[in-house]
Amino acid sequence: MAWRERCDLHRVLLAVVLLGQILLSSAVNHMWWNLGVLRNPQLYILSAQPLCSQLPGLSVQQTKLCQTYQDHMPAISRGARLGIRECQRQFMERRWNCSTVDDASVFGPVINIASREAAFVNAISAAGVTWSISRACRDGELRKCGCSGALRPKTLHRDWIWGGCGDNLVYGYNLATGFVDIREREMNHPRFSKELARMLMNLQNNEAGRRAVYKFGKIACKCHGVSGSCSLKTCWQQLPPFREVGERLKDKYDGATEVHFNRQGTRLDRANKLYNKPTKDDLIYLDRSPDYCEPDPKTGSLGTHGRQCDRRSESTRGCALMCCGRGFNSFKKKVKERCHCKFHWCCYVKCDTCEKIVDVEVCK
Incomplete structure (x- = not known):
């Protein structure tokens, strides 16, 4: 590529960058x-x-x-x-x-x-x-x-x-x-x-x-x-x-x-x-x-597609409202949580980690 063409291209690219900055600033x-x-x-x-x-x-x-x-x-x-x-x-x-x-x-x-x-x-x-x-x-x-x-x-x-x-x-x-x-x-x-x-x-x-x-x-x-x-x-x-x-x-x-x-x-x-x-x-x-x-x-x-909801709730988090009448899919999910927590003198709390299966509903 000729030197003049490279300079012209550089000016164009610089103008594009500056225009982008102006638009972003706006x-x-x-x-x-x-x-x-x-x-x-x-x-x-x-x-x-x-x-x-x-x-x-x-x-x-x-x-x-x-x-x-x-x-x-x-x-x-x-x-x-x-x-x-x-x-x-x-x-x-x-x-x-x-x-x-x-x-x-x-x-x-x-x-x-x-x-x-x-x-x-x-x-x-x-x-x-x-x-x-x-x-x-x-x-x-x-x-x-x-x-x-x-x-x-x-x-x-x-x-x-x-x-x-x-x-x-x-x-x-x-x-x-x-x-x-x-x-x-x-x-x-x-x-x-x-x-x-x-x-x-x-x-x-x-x-x-x-x-x-x-x-x-x-x-x-x-x-x-x-x-x-x-x-x-x-x-x-x-x-x-x-x-x-x-x-x-x-x-x-x-x-x-x-x-x-x-x-x-x-x-x-x-x-x-x-x-x-x-x-x-x-x-x-x-x-x-x-x-x-x-x-x-x-x-x-x-x-709200893919949003988690609660099929038992009638509030805004309930599947009826959250899913806008499209319905929902249910599946089982394994979660970990702290359990069997005990206070030890002095002074900290020690807990076990338990697993349980929970029902999850997601909007269609």
């Missing part, structure tokens, strides 16, 4: 929670200069925030990962099981539909960032915040001490608001447009996720006194367990409200006036969900 920028699937977000923070422009999923303004709050990015990444895992735990027995895909979108095309599922993903992701930042403040990981400065609750026993180092829910809520919502506010959309409706929907669901953490902070106490008599207590503010946050948002998902534009095109209103008006704690959606029974690349549905 896809990644659609989903900031791609940070949750990074193997090691610390690798992007080098010395005093974070490589924020190389972090997948950040919008233009989020990249600027990254440069200002560079030490926050590992905690934000942990929050995104926390949200993904809790989503998968909450939906593991549903037709849509919050599965992730091997591309920049994390959840695939399903998020492009303004459905209940997209509402939950936005809410649980915002909740994860709120939770993670609040805890990182308490643990001394961030320069701009520290222990909670919450005022002493009026209901706290007068003899108990209000102190310790509590989770900083106020900072976590404010930082999550600024970081998560700034993506939605970066562009001005025309009235009555699908883009404006989606922006308003996402802002509502982001707020519901943050409030599911912020409003349910708990009071934790530690006993003091002679021989642990608990004659004195020190108390502080503490985050709710994230599993409780997930369960609370799952309830909101089940009761989510379908919305559409009001006549002025300025806000979203209930599609059905018979339902209660959604509060800031509630989830909303614009589009009806697919049934997720069959694989569909357009909607991101993976289908």
